[in-house]
Amino acid sequence: DAGVTQSPTHLIKTRGQQVTLRCSPKSGHDTVSWYQQALGQGPQFIFQYYEEEERQRGNFPDRFSGHQFPNYSSELNVNALLLGDSALYLCASSSSGTYYNEQFFGPGTRLTVL
Amino acid sequence: KNEVEQSPQNLTAQEGEFITINCSYSVGISALHWLQQHPGGGIVSLFMLSSGKKKHGRLIATINIQEKHSSLHITASHPRDSAVYICAVGTGTASKLTFGTGTRLQVTL
Numbered sequence: 001d002a003g004v005t006q007s008p009t010h011l012i013k014t015r016g017q018q019v020t021l022r023c024s025p026k027s028g029h030d031t032v033s034w035y036q037q038a039l040g041q042g043p044q045f046i047f048q049y050y051e052e053e054e055r056q057r058g059n060f061p062d063r064f065s066g067h068q069f070p071n072y073s074s075e076l077n078v079n080a081l082l083l084g085d086s087a088l089y090l091c092a093s094s095s096s097g098t099y100y101n102e103q104f105f106g107p108g109t110r111l112t113v114l
Numbered sequence: 115k116n117e118v119e120q121s122p123q124n125l126t127a128q129e130g131e132f133i134t135i136n137c138s139y140s141v142g143i144s145a146l147h148w149l150q151q152h153p154g155g156g157i158v159s160l161f162m163l164s165s166g167k168k169k170h171g172r173l174i175a176t177i178n179i180q181e182k183h184s185s186l187h188i189t190a191s192h193p194r195d196s197a198v199y200i201c202a203v204g205t206g207t208a209s210k211l212t213f214g215t216g217t218r219l220q221v222t223l
Contacts, residue, residue, distance in 0.1 A: 033210065037155075042118075042200055042213035056210050088155045092211075103147070103211065105157040 002027075004093050004106035012112045013081050021076040021109045025093030031055075032074040033103065034066060035090040043090055049074050050096060078111075086113045117141050120201050120214035127221050133188040135217045137201030140182065147211065148175050148186045149200040157200070160186070191221045 005024045013019050025032050031050045035043035045058035049068035068074045072093075078085055088110050092103040118139045127133050137146070148160045161168050161175040163184075168175050172191075177184040188195055198218050202211040 035211075035213075040215075042202075042215045043157075043211075045210050045212070048210060058210070090155075090157060102159060102162045104159060105149070108155040108157075110155065 004091060004104050006089075006091050006106040006109050008109060009107070010110045010112075012114065014114050015081055015083060017081050017113075018077065018079045019081060019111060021078075021089050021091075021111070022073065023076070023091030023093075023106055024073045025091075026104045029093035029095045029104070030072050031094045031096050032068060032072065033092045033094070034074070034076045035092065036060070037088040037090060037108075039087070046076070081113045083113050086111060116214070117212050118201055118203055118214040120199075120217050122217060123215070124218045125220070127191050127219070129192055129221055129223050131191050131221075133191050133195075133219065133221075135186045135199050135201075135219070137184045137186070137214055138182060139184075139201075139203050139212075141203065141205060141212075143203040143205055145204045146177055146184050147202040147204065148184070149202060151198045151200060151216070153197075160199075188219075193221045193223060195219060196221050 007022045033048040034046040037043040046060050047057040048055050052068045063079045065077045088108045090108045091106045094103045121136045145164045147162050150158045163177050172189045174187040198216040200216045201214040
């Protein structure tokens with residue numbers, strides 16, 4: 001079992017560009033959550049996908065959007081990048097099968113916006 | 115006031131010392147997580163608990179639901195324990211997590 005995987009590992013973009021980050025959940029998991037972690041801060045919840053729909057969303061602008069595919073993998077898209085979007089983006093997967101489920105985290109994608 | 119607060123923010127200990135990291139939260143929770151993050155970013159889940167106490171090796175986590183407080187203890191600390199330890203709480207059934215800002219632990223020889 002490969003666990004949660006994310007790609008790419010690192011990414012450098014310039015202001016105004018668009019970026020797509022990818023996440024494959026742990027085998028057997030159907031729910032994917034995305035988090036943004038700025039340097040020196042705790043992660044902040046962006047949104048969560050289940051059954052190919054956004055189920056819950058944190059306090060992030062519409063520039064942040066996502067998608068979940070039938071195989072449960074997910075993408076995070078950020079448009080019109082700002083310097084402040086530089087952060088570590090973490091994906092976590094869980095299973096909806098029980099009331100409350102442990103989340104497993106991927107290694108993250110470090111995005112630098114210049 | 116943040117929903118999840120940790121103390122201390124930074125902690126330096128000598129190898130072998132007993133370490134305690136505290137977490138207080140202000141909301142009703144479904145479960146509390148203790149996570150470990152090494153330089154480079156990857157997060158590892160150490161414990162998920164909703165009551166009582168859990169132990170794994172040299173790590174012990176406790177939670178007091180009435181007092182909205184949890185502690186992570188490390189016995190016989192070792193330099194490889196050096197990392198950021200993060201407390202996170204989950205609410206409801208959607209498993210969204212709210213994180214503390216972390217405790218940076220440095221264990222020296």
